[in-house]
Amino acid sequence: MPPHVRPRRSTDVPPPLGVTRWGSGTEVAVVARHATAVDLCLFDAAGERRIPLRRTAYGIWWDDVPELVPGTRYGFRVHGPWQPEHGHRHNPEKLLLDPYGGAVEGWVHWRPEVFGHAVDDAGHSAPDSLDPRDSAPYVPRSVVLDHTFDWGEDQLPSVPWTDTVVYEAHVRGLTMRHPAVPPELRGTYAALAHPAVLEHLTGLGVTTLELLPIHAFVSEPALVQQGLHNYWGYNTLGFFAPHAGYAAAGDPQGVADELKGAVKALHAAGIEVLLDVVYNHTAEQSSWSGPTLSWRGLDNATYYRRDARGRDIDVTGCGNTLDLRQPLVARMVLDSLRHWVENYHVDGFRFDLAPALARGRDDAYERDHAFHVALQTDPVLSRVKLVAEPWDVGVHGWRTGQFPAPFAEWNDRFRDTARSFWLADVARQLHGQPGHGVRELATRMAGSADLFADGNRGPIASINLVTAHDGFTLADLTAYEQKHNHANGEDNRDGHSDNRSWNHGVEGPTDDPAVTAARHRSVRNLLATTILATGVPMLVAGDEAGRTQHGNNNAYCQDNPLTWLRWDHAPWQEELLADTRELLAVRRELSLLRTPEFPRFAPEAGRTRLRWYDETGDVVDGTQWQDPWRRTVVAVYDTLHAEADRQAVALVLHAGPDQLEVVAPAVEGVTGWRVRWSSGGGPPATGPVAPGRTLTVAPTTFTVLGGQPRR
The missing domain is CATH 3.20.20.80 (Glycosidases)
Structure with a gap:
């Protein structure tokens, strides 16, 4: 039996909602708890045919409908009370899509009295003459699909x-x-x-x-x-x-x-x-x-x-x-x-x-x-x-x-x-x-x-x-x-x-x-x-190459070159x-930046340690944390694995208007720091900077320093 066709276990309780193909036939089910009757409407070249659904329980209407084969266009018409004050808005004159429909064919055409002429939801005018056999010319149809597909060896990448x-x-x-x-x-x-x-x-x-x-x-x-x-x-x-x-x-x-x-x-x-x-x-x-x-x-x-x-x-x-x-x-x-x-x-x-x-x-x-x-x-x-x-x-x-x-x-x-x-x-x-x-x-x-x-x-x-x-x-x-x-x-x-x-x-x-x-x-x-x-991290398509929308910060209705990459x-x-590629490569390389646990200040084997320094090489104190004028901080990440596997990275975040001399932090097992990347551009420093020595960072820059382990 194909995987999309399931055996029906019982006929006195509702089947799954939507269209379900069983080994013995096809059923359709829809929620309409307050309806008095529900008609399934089938559409073909001859027009619309209505089939009353005969079974109901638990607020669900359903029936066997052998005609619901893949490719069938269909919808519903629902009879029941029109009592807006009680939330009921039934109207059998309305053709309704199946909430579980696997496909929607056609556009919503807004009626002529709305705009003076029929217009679809993409802004195109509807045809001048509509098929007289179509009793719902402004509404799309649900379509039955066959979900058989050759997935081959497809596997979810399951990226951690x-x-x-x-x-x-x-x-x-x-x-x-x-x-x-x-x-x-x-x-x-x-x-x-x-x-x-x-x-x-x-x-x-x-x-x-x-x-x-x-x-x-x-x-x-x-x-x-x-x-x-x-x-x-x-x-x-x-x-x-x-x-x-x-x-x-x-x-x-x-x-x-x-x-x-x-x-x-x-x-x-x-x-x-x-x-x-x-x-x-x-x-x-x-x-x-x-x-x-x-x-x-x-x-x-x-x-x-x-x-x-x-x-x-x-x-x-x-x-x-x-x-x-x-x-x-x-x-x-x-x-x-x-x-x-x-x-x-x-x-x-x-x-x-x-x-x-x-x-x-x-x-x-x-x-x-x-x-x-x-x-x-x-x-x-x-x-x-x-x-x-x-x-x-x-x-x-x-x-x-x-x-x-x-x-x-x-x-x-x-x-x-x-x-x-x-x-x-x-x-x-x-x-x-x-x-x-x-x-x-x-x-x-x-x-x-x-x-x-x-x-x-x-x-x-x-x-x-x-x-x-x-x-x-x-x-x-x-x-x-x-x-x-x-x-x-x-x-x-x-x-x-x-x-x-x-x-x-x-x-x-x-x-x-x-x-x-x-x-x-x-x-x-x-x-x-x-x-x-x-x-x-989450990036937005085009940001990696400086995409602009010319200052439009709500381009929800702009399907044009303004929003296309x-x-x-x-x-x-x-x-x-x-630069974006390089930054993502740095992130892939340094597992200590991809920790599943929050970094800690205190050393702990196998866990990322994070300490914060000022530009002088001292640990940031309480006064500095509260200072609204402070524009520079150095984040130092390292791990306490064996020295051969030791990783250390320092992120120098300097948002001040002037260049700044920053003392390279002293970290156990690190003999020097090399500039891996800087938002200031230009070639990196020619050699590593020893802990306690200074390096110059440009105004308003983010600098990545890679720690050189002791060998």
């Missing part, structure tokens, strides 16, 4: 967290302008598998490709009305379906197979694939103003959080919030996650607005929420990488450091501290104002134990990032102090205003060589801080790319 380097990228943005990728493949899943793209990723030294949402999604009507559309994809239409717009293939089965082929090729290159997933809300927006496409019409009262008057409780900023307090909703999310692991072989997930998934009966975040418990105990999901974006927009929504194992978390404290130290505080000092000193920076560089020590999570729970898809690019952090989002059509009101950026004296592009040199140095400082800090690099960009 200590070795992981995350690379956040957009399917289209990464490959749309790559000259080595055939034009017909650019911007597609197939392009991810192109040898030139794989070579860039492996040559750079990243281990884990984190893709912005690839679940089927649609654009918000307000964007379509402006001639824009959703680029990032945080507006999900189907949690089990890959987004067809990212495929070179033109049919639903081909879309799925193309994505699987890309994952297989990435795995063969040793690269993991993480999916950015959006289970906190759906594309249906608010019940009072958004469309009814699937969940709203099936069982609005079950799927969404509501207040006493039936209105949506919105902690996502997108109009609605899925209610994972409901077992059937949590089941949908868990089933979706397993689907992507088992059928697409993905290696893990990054959860958008993760606190929204674990808000309890009183709407407060719960660390021991049933959803978290399910992830921790699930035999499939507990073994893949799980990353939380630890905030949402609800009350008390900022929860960095509070997620349970095995979650890792985006560390916004790291982001803000690194930006402040290398950018905002440098600008403040130039104006005679104190900054934040070095204490917070040292805490972040050491793995953020204040956030992640509880529960024995360790520094590998900290995803260290300075940039992400939302916000300034790394280069723009050094070139803009104000956001420039006018192209988004919201009068520059959208996007963050607290960017902790510094334009180095000129807003935007400049030909001033002194300004550009300072900006490039600042980019290198931030890259080094991200890559070499204890924890798990350029591959024709200027000399300074090639140099930056080489």
